[in-house]
Amino acid sequence: MDFSYNEEQQMLKDSVGKFVSQDYDWDSRRAIVDSDSGYSSAHWKLFADLGWLTVPFLEADGGLGGSAVDLIVVMEEMGKGLVVEPFMANTVLAGGLLSALADSGQKEALLAPLMAGELQLALAFAETENRYELNQIACGGEINGDTLVINGHKSMVLNGGVAQQLLVAIRTSGKPGDDSGISIALVDASAAGVNRKEYTTVDGQRAADIWFESVSIPVTALVGADGGALSALQATIDRAALAVCAEAVGAMQVSLTKTVEYSKIRKQFGVSLSTFQALQHRMARMFMEVEQAKSILLMAAMAMDHAGGYAPRELSAAKSRIGKAARKVSQESVQIHGGIGVTDDLDVGHYFKRLTSIQYLFGSTDWHTRRFAAA
Known part of the structure; x- marks a missing residue:
């Protein structure tokens, strides 16, 4: 093939x-x-x-x-x-x-x-209590005639600080844990009652916590059917997880290349680090992790295309395997570089930070391992 x-x-x-x-x-x-x-x-x-x-x-x-x-x-x-x-x-x-x-x-x-x-848009779906379970939405949306009133809090909204419009996952019926009753509302970020606190994450990205206090919008601002957004939300989050898996593969390739290059120029006891057999074995293992990550990433992408955009079992397999590879490769890269690997001036430490963050984005490595096992 x-x-x-x-x-x-x-x-x-x-x-x-x-x-x-x-x-x-x-x-x-x-x-x-x-x-x-x-x-x-x-x-x-x-x-x-x-x-x-x-x-x-x-x-x-x-x-x-x-x-x-x-x-x-x-x-x-x-x-x-x-x-x-x-x-x-x-x-x-x-x-x-x-x-x-x-x-x-x-x-x-x-x-x-x-x-x-x-x-610029942002999707506000994460809450402090949901722990990757998308049906645990508590942020409320009450429909009164032609008006929708939103109250609640969203955390870690990527791009949330600069977004002009917010797509907000709200609960218009039922209780947290119910699969039905979850809707998506389009909210102007400058609307009355919307309060944002932006911050820079450890890996250099931007996110925001957003509070909605009696934010009143027309019911026509709902995106899709009232109460029926969960399946589309799950598929979208899985697609984003695939995207960061691919990002991790690219970052791991660079981390590996920079580590091998550094081992050739850094000398210890009068010889380059690359001559030490123990370090050769560690870098060979890094190479294997990167290659396996590439393979399972392509498998998940092809499965997703074949299944019409949603292949949760294959996606979770990829997120789990790539998460483990990201941890191994990034940690080995920093350790082989030594103390300089964690300085702000060297890019290796920043690759480590991004790869560490990706392990927890859109479902942690352990969460996806459990989902794969359950599937």
Whole structure:
């Protein structure tokens, strides 16, 4: 069986890879992380001009095709540069849910400017008590005639600080733990009663905690049917998990390469570290972990495309295996570099931070292991 990318996918890979290698050097990334917005508007416009923001969407929605394999091509290359622009949070996560639930009018109003790089969105779904269980939504939405009133709190909203519009997972009926009664509401981030606290995460990304205090919006702001959003939300979160798995594979490849290079130039007892057999074995194990991660990532992406976008068993297998690989590779990379590996000036420590964070995004390694076993 031929597992190589087709011509369009290879061109996409080369395009993103060229940007990362030529325009996303380490000093530039650090300046972007320290900026007020946490991302470069110039880079974001470039993403739109090159068509990268259309990759996750179906042709019917104006996108490039929307395959999972296309998505991992982009995310793997972005992972190599630790790109902090909100491609995953805005385009894959929020945009993906819009694509799954929105009617034609909402898609026309929101997806077109999103793909043009003119709109920043965020999906607010996580709460402090749900522990990756998406049916444990407690943030309430009460419908009174033509009005929907939202009260509650959302945590760790990726891109939540700069988003102009928020997609908010709310409970319009039932109680936490019920599969029914979960809806998605589109809320203007500047609406009365919306309070945001933005922060920079340990890996250089931006997120926010958001409070909704009697936020009143029209019922027409619901995206999709009232109370029936859980399945689409689950599929979207799984797709985002696949995206960060691909990002992790790219980051692990760079961590491995930099570690091998460092072992050749760093000397101990008058000889390079690469001559020590124990370290050779450790780096060989790192290589094996990266290769296994690549294989299971492609398996999950192909399974997702074959199953119409939702393959929870295969996705959990990939998230579990790649999470374990990310931990092994990132820790070995830092340890072989020694004390310099955890300094802020060296990029290896930042790859370690991002790979550690990915282990807990959209379901931890242990959570996905349990879900795979249950399936």
